[in-house]
Amino acid sequence: MSTVPERPLEQQITLLELVDRVLNKGVTLTGDITLSVADVDLVYVGLRVLLTTVSTMERLAAE
Amino acid sequence: MIYLYAIAEGLDGLPEVLGVDGAPLVHGSAAGLDLVLSEHAAGELDASEEAVLAHARVVEALVARSAALLPARFGRGFRDPDALREAIEGRAASLREALAQVRGCVEVGVRVLRPEPAPPPAAESGRAYMEARLAHTEEARELHEPLAALARAATRTVGATPRLLLSGAYLVEPGELDAFRSRVSELEAAHPELTFVTTGPWPPYSFAPGGET
DSSP states (O other): TTTTSSOOHHHHHHHHHHHHHHHHHBBTTTOOOOOHHHHHHHHHHHOOOOHHHHHHHHHHHHH | EEEEEEESSSSSSSSSSOOOOOOOOOEETTTTTTEEEEETTOOOOOOOOHHHHHHHHHHHHHHHSEEEEEBBBBEESSSSHHHHHHHHHHTHHHHHHHHHHHOEEEEEEEEEEEESOOOOOOOOOOHHHHHHHHHHHEEEEHHHHHHHTTEEEEEEEEETTTTTTEEEEEEEEEGHHHHHHHHHHHHHOOTTTTTEEEEEEEGGGSSSOOOOO
């Protein structure tokens, strides 16, 4: 978990964009089932990347 | 359980990457469309950062091997091959339409940040609040439209957080990428107070049906 903030800025932003796309966009179809244990973990993974990266972007914007 | 990575047309063999949980990829088809899948025991899959990245790697590797490709959203599975086939057949027309739209294009993401959060709208009047909201929308539109003009299709989210002025996704032909990046630079030069973050090229996640959130 502590490895995330150590990633270079550009890589973090790219990771945020990637996770946003993979988790929130893309085809969904009627009848598909979300991974049974996934919900909590997915929110956690997404949120963790989002939080570290938003702070990075804000630091970048302040420079 | 059948796990779906992408729906494609003209898929030329599977790439040598493994799917989530190290599962081998499987080439399926339904309604004349190529499907990229992996098979798992029910309840076997865990969502993790590694699984998200594995999904993304598969999609990325498929881009160069297909004539057109729609990434699937992470974390969705189907009980069995019949359930998947029925789901594809029920949406075949809109999937084909979406594949035609993304064919030959890549997605570029542009986020624009303000230096400071937008000042909270004056509490004293609803009218001031509405004016502040309108100004914000107008500012985002002035950034979005010149970029959308260079794209085959575009989507945007306005003001998802107070500092995020624009979050746009643009479907761009590779030949237009340089022109697109130049236009981002022009907008950047015209708005030195804003921070522009351009990412991509991405597989067309934001232009896949059902990817509205």
